[in-house]
Amino acid sequence: MENLLTLFLLLLLFALFPLLQALQWRTQQTNLNNFEGSSDFVNLEYHMGPVLSSPINLYIIWYGHWNPNLQDTIKDFIFSLSPPSPSSPRPSVADWWRTIELYADQTGSNITGTIRLSGEFHDSSYSQGNYLSRLAIQHVIKNSITSQNQTPLPLNPYTGLYLVLTSSDVQVQDFCRAVCGFHYFTFPSVVGATVPYAWVGHSGKQCPGVCAYPFARPEGSEAPPGSGIMGIMGAPNGDVGVDGMVSVIAHELAETSSNPLVNAWYAGDDPTAPTEIADLCMGLYGSGGGGGYVGNVYRDYWGNGYNLNGVNGRKFLVQWVWNPVQRRCFGPNALD
Numbered sequence: 018m019e020n021l022l023t024l025f026l027l028l029l030l031f032a033l034f035p036l037l038q039a040l041q042w043r044t045q046q047t048n049l050n051n052f053e054g055s056s057d058f059v060n061l062e063y064h065m066g067p068v069l070s071s072p073i074n075l076y077i078i079w080y081g082h083w084n085p086n087l088q089d090t091i092k093d094f095i096f097s098l099s100p101p102s103p104s105s106p107r108p109s110v111a112d113w114w115r116t117i118e119l120y121a122d123q124t125g126s127n128i129t130g131t132i133r134l135s136g137e138f139h140d141s142s143y144s145q146g147n148y149l150s151r152l153a154i155q156h157v158i159k160n161s162i163t164s165q166n167q168t169p170l171p172l173n174p175y176t177g178l179y180l181v182l183t184s185s186d187v188q189v190q191d192f193c194r195a196v197c198g199f200h201y202f203t204f205p206s207v208v209g210a211t212v213p214y215a216w217v218g219h220s221g222k223q224c225p226g227v228c229a230y231p232f233a234r235p236e237g238s239e240a241p242p243g244s245g246i247m248g249i250m251g252a253p254n255g256d257v258g259v260d261g262m263v264s265v266i267a268h269e270l271a272e273t274s275s276n277p278l279v280n281a282w283y284a285g286d287d288p289t290a291p292t293e294i295a296d297l298c299m300g301l302y303g304s305g306g307g308g309g310y311v312g313n314v315y316r317d318y319w320g321n322g323y324n325l326n327g328v329n330g331r332k333f334l335v336q337w338v339w340n341p342v343q344r345r346c347f348g349p350n351a352l353d
């Protein structure tokens with residue numbers, strides 16, 4: 018029996034290794050894991066900087082060629098974060114955001130519960146080309162606030178958050194190798210002010226197995242037969258890349274809000290590679306999850322996986338985040 022168990026664990030490790038490597042789970046370095054109940058090892062600390070406590074004005078920059086149906090899915094997710102009235106069945110996307118609101122800064126201000134989609138810009142001419150370095154993302158933002166060809170976005174240094182979303186044909190530095198999205202703040206020398214921003218890429222053609230997990234099989238891995246681990250799940254809004262993006266967007270919004278200037282909430286000693294509130298819970302979407310198993314989630318009529326309800330009858334699968342009060346990864350679909 019013991020030998021069989023060892024064999025199984027080895028198989029499991031082999032299956033997981035490429036995924037772990039691809040996602041660069043930094044939790045490994047500090048000897049943490051992202052399994053439920055791993056709070057003993059998590060050393061999330063507050064570093065005295067601000068959180069986003071004013072209602073957030075979100076500006077989306079659609080970079081590249083975007084299908085309006087896919088844009089609608091993403092916009093419905095944004096609208097679901099703070100719907101005008103509690104319109105979605107529980108557990109809802111707004112319920113999920115309430116865990117983010119548990120974070121406060123040294124002035125005692127909590128992260129806001131209000132996120133408005135306040136503007137959109139369509140960079141369909143690929144203003145900075147088909148390959149974007151990390152710095153080029155700031156030039157994408159600069160272009161969106163200075164454009165003469167369409168109504169530019171406002172430069173809003175007080176309550177603005179800029180979200181750059183690249184289409185499936187756009188390559189971005191470190192995309193698919195180290196990251197599926199990232200957040201940072203702009204430099205006054207490039208954009209004219211310091212404003213928080215995030216970028217998320219559509220991984221559909223480039224690396225769905227890395228950035229749209231669990232809707233695509235991790236590259237190079239094979240599930241142990243019949244184990245139920247790493248099984249592929251149907252995408253609730255019908256597009257593997259966009260359904261994967263929704264969770265990455267949620268991840269980046271949570272981290273931008275709790276660590277907008279990279280001096281507020283993170284774990285680890287290295288501010289250039291902080292482990293933030295969503296990094297701690299990557300790959301975890303429901304109770305019992307961890308080690309490649311997404312956890313207890315719901316299935317829609319067609320068997321697609323989801324854990325949150327949104328506006329317009331939408332369903333989304335969104336990773337959990339670290340709950341600072343319960344000291345564990347948490348989402349509103351938790352069974353306990």
Ligand SMILES: *[C@@H]1O[C@H](CO)[C@@H](O)[C@H](O)[C@H]1NC(C)=O
Nearest residue numbers: 115118119120121126127341
């Ligand atoms: C605000 O943050 C504090 C400290 O983390 C927390 O105890 C409180 O529940 C939060 N308030 C809301 C409304 O989330």
